[in-house]
Amino acid sequence: SQSGCSLFPHSHYWIASKRIVTPQGIISVEIKGGSIVSIVKNKDWSGKFKQVVDYGNAVVMPGLIDVHAHLDDPGRAEWEGFPSGTKAAAAGGITTLIDMPLNNFPSTVSTETLKLKIEAAEKSIYVDVGFWGGLVPENAFNATALEALLDAGVHGLKSFMCPSGIDDFPMTDASHIKSGLSVLAKYKRPLLVHSEIQSVVESHLETEDGGGDPRSYSTYLKTRPPSWEEAAIRELLTVTKDTRSGGPAEGAHLHVVHLSDASSSLDLIKEAKRRGDSITVETCPHYLAFSAEEIPDGDTRFKCAPPIRDAANKEKLWNALMEGDIDMLSSDHSPTVPELKLLNDGNFLKAWGGISSIQFVLPVTWSYGQKYGITLEQLVSWWSERPAKLAGQHSKGAIAIGNHADVVVWEPEVEFDLNEDHPMFVKNPSISAYIGKRLSGKVLATFVRGNLVYKEGNHAFAACGSTILAT
Numbered sequence: 146s147q148s149g150c151s152l153f154p155h156s157h158y159w160i161a162s163k164r165i166v167t168p169q170g171i172i173s174v175e176i177k178g179g180s181i182v183s184i185v186k187n188k189d190w191s192g193k194f195k196q197v198v199d200y201g202n203a204v205v206m207p208g209l210i211d212v213h214a215h216l217d218d219p220g221r222a223e224w225e226g227f228p229s230g231t232k233a234a235a236a237g238g239i240t241t242l243i244d245m246p247l248n249n250f251p252s253t254v255s256t257e258t259l260k261l262k263i264e265a266a267e268k269s270i271y272v273d274v275g276f277w278g279g280l281v282p283e284n285a286f287n288a289t290a291l292e293a294l295l296d297a298g299v300h301g302l303k304s305f306m307c308p309s310g311i312d313d314f315p316m317t318d319a320s321h322i323k324s325g326l327s328v329l330a331k332y333k334r335p336l337l338v339h340s341e342i343q344s345v346v347e348s349h350l351e352t353e354d355g356g357g358d359p360r361s362y363s364t365y366l367k368t369r370p371p372s373w374e375e376a377a378i379r380e381l382l383t384v385t386k387d388t389r390s391g392g393p394a395e396g397a398h399l400h401v402v403h404l405s406d407a408s409s410s411l412d413l414i415k416e417a418k419r420r421g422d423s424i425t426v427e428t429c430p431h432y433l434a435f436s437a438e439e440i441p442d443g444d445t446r447f448k449c450a451p452p453i454r455d456a457a458n459k460e461k462l463w464n465a466l467m468e469g470d471i472d473m474l475s476s477d478h479s480p481t482v483p484e485l486k487l488l489n490d491g492n493f494l495k496a497w498g499g500i501s502s503i504q505f506v507l508p509v510t511w512s513y514g515q516k517y518g519i520t521l522e523q524l525v526s527w528w529s530e531r532p533a534k535l536a537g538q539h540s541k542g543a544i545a546i547g548n549h550a551d552v553v554v555w556e557p558e559v560e561f562d563l564n565e566d567h568p569m570f571v572k573n574p575s576i577s578a579y580i581g582k583r584l585s586g587k588v589l590a591t592f593v594r595g596n597l598v599y600k601e602g603n604h605a606f607a608a609c610g611s612t613i614l615a616t
């Protein structure tokens with residue numbers, strides 16, 4: 146392996162464990178030149194092979210694929226940046242992430258701005274990184290511009306149906322989305338949509354005082370009711386019918402990001418799936434871990450959009466995930482600088498909305514999922530297989546022959562306290578909503594294309610992740 150890229154200096158070796166998660170239930174994986182070349186059952190290692198890393202009873206799984214992360218680079222690297230964000234990802238067992246087109250500056254909405262992003266990522270990423278492009282009013286009706294962006298390698302497009310909080314990333318309406326989908330159809334790539342529509346009736350709530358104490362979480366919660374998500378999804382479904390087989394946008398796919406409302410919004414998505422629309426939906430660990438009732442007043446670390454709702458909604462989200470109505474998980478890691486989180490002031494209406502979480506999504510999903518009896522196979526489906534499919538990553542997402550050797554090794558039973566002493570690799574750890582929690586599931590090692598990029602608190606010396614461009 147290239148010098149400094151890996152903490153394990155061999156390019157041909159085996160990983161063994163009693164718990165390797167594959168459909169075949171095998172016990173060791175042979176890695177050569179960054180790929181998985183064989184998977185074997187009941188191998189007797191004694192004396193035969195030198196380079197065997199035997200992880201005993203630790204779990205060996207495909208690395209996590211995070212299809213929704215904001216690393217804010219270039220332009221707002223003080224919020225996160227590629228080096229710290231991908232180090233945190235590696236420490237959390239994420240081997241690939243697809244970076245969002247906003248919060249970086251300028252937003253990634255053209256070939257020129259994509260080029261800036263690729264340049265910023267090169268030689269500064271510890272895991273593989275791909276990119277979504279932005280669908281905004283400025284390019285939505287310009288098929289040539291969208292095709293150029295897709296030709297340049299974005300894996301799909303992302304748009305907002307409400308203000309994004311970023312000036313150079315304006316919101317789109319159904320007509321922009323319809324137009325975008327017709328271009329995406331040719332490329333067979335997805336459109337990801339932040340699905341909230343600010344409704345006229347309730348918009349008066351989002352005034353200066355939000356109708357109540359701005360330090361109280363319930364004040365913020367009332368400003369973004371479930372009806373916003375429902376309205377957006379209802380609107381989206383007027384265009385997703387184009388994606389049905391035989392429809393004008395067949396080949397395109399619509400993916401609803403970070404669903405919070407597990408009631409009417411989810412029912413609409415289920416109905417659309419039944420009638421054959423090409424649509425999927427993700428939720429995020431913070432909606433599965435927290436509930437509105439337990440968010441302390443003034444604790445803006447928990448502010449995100451759509452908001453974390455009540456405990457009954459959380460229960461319904463878990464049920465939907467277990468039933469298969471929610472397809473996958475993503476971090477929606479969207480950090481900022483502590484000053485913009487207004488941690489001292491505690492004003493929920495003015496603080497930056499976004500949860501910092503990328504390093505802990507695996508233990509969080511696992512810990513909070515215990516109550517529901519989640520399995521390792523489900524984790525792999527939600528965090529690797531389905532995200533790989535959404536992002537068109539056919540050589541990732543499963544431990545299988547020919548795939549990239551992207552692997553996480555972890556101990557589900559090992560608990561740890563996430564306090565200030567715990568090594569955290571994000572740039573601004575103080576804004577993490579998970580500080581103070583006790584979690585179960587310790588990541589021991591992360592391999593990206595065969596390179597051991599993270600091992601028990603240490604990262605490889607060099608940042609050798611690849612930028613992945615769609616072709």
Ligand SMILES: NC(=O)NC(NC(N)=O)C(=O)[O-]
Nearest residue numbers: 215309310449450479498499
């Ligand atoms: N500009 C953002 O990063 N916004 C993000 N903010 C959240 N989720 O609170 C998002 O994904 O919508």
Ligand SMILES: [Zn+2]
Nearest residue numbers: 339402403450
């Ligand atoms: Zn969003």
Ligand SMILES: [Zn+2]
Nearest residue numbers: 213245477479
């Ligand atoms: Zn986001």
